[in-house]
Amino acid sequence: MEKNNIKQIIRPTLKDQIYEALKNAIVNLELEPGQRLNDNKLAEQFAVSRTPVREALKRLEDEGLVEAFPGSSTRVTELVEEEAKHAFTVVAALHALATKLAVPKMTDRDFMRLEEINRVLAEALERKDSNEAIEADEQFHQVFLAVAGNVEIDKALERIIPKIHRLTFKKFDSVDSLTSINQHGDIIAICKKGDKEQAAHLVEENWLTLGRLLSDESV
Template sequence: METLRPVRRTLLRDTAYEAIRDAIVRGDIPPGAPVRDADLAERLGLSRAPVRDALSRLGGEGLVESKPQSYTRVTRLVPGDVRDAAAVVRAMQELAARTAVPHLVDADITVMRAANDRFREAAGRGDVAEALRADDRLHDVLVAA
């Protein structure tokens, strides 16, 4: 019984958010594509309420845009904005790495190597969602440190 651990509680709105976000990031729902809460709810096997919550959160993050009583769609990419955002992310990741490295312990390195292996394997399979999760895990170690 010592191996039993508490089960992570997840809210349906978080599950919907992750599924829709991942579909947008993978390109399964392309930029400019309309998104309808009823359609997404049916595809995800959820009610409309958690999907609406997820779309609201994605709107706050800029991944979807809405005009009340008119449309909700995946935000179109603007090349200049993408370059600007990439530059900011790159600078933040560099700062996190420079700050964290002196504080890393062996366990951190082990987690980072495992995440890097998962990334390489996922990329080799073309599994973008898994590669992104592995990349997030590697960077989470640096940010936590």
């Protein structure tokens, strides 16, 4: 029997779909910190049995986005800004590492993609569309992750990023995000020169700057 290189398509399971839907709702604050989650009602809402809902909630609990109280209820974890501040330092370091791995492999196409995303970010900020701006900022850094192709970095970020995004959605409108656009421009320029060490430093500082702005008591 002949072998072929066709990869099997992996379809997301019900629990994965429910997990993603709930995680997104928690991150963008549609489900507010402290809000109770009833697995029966969620099962009705998703038109599924309680099993995949409970499995999704358990995964969210493992990631610190919900907390379960024995014999009581499950709630969205409170947003603790001090924890988010600590998360920023880890995320900054991981993105810096991804950048260092990515720069030597980047092409003109990647640079054009970064420039286009930064334009989209600037336009979103001009329209005061915080959702699109946050998405554009995320896409900017995803370029480096995709080129780096390091699965372990991706896995580590997947567990930490949601904690940061909740704080971002809460305070993004109050932050002067023009700083990020300028920093992105500097990052692109250095990447074109092939200086992976400086590019990694600028990416790390970009994340730490956002963390400082979002954690500012005056914001």
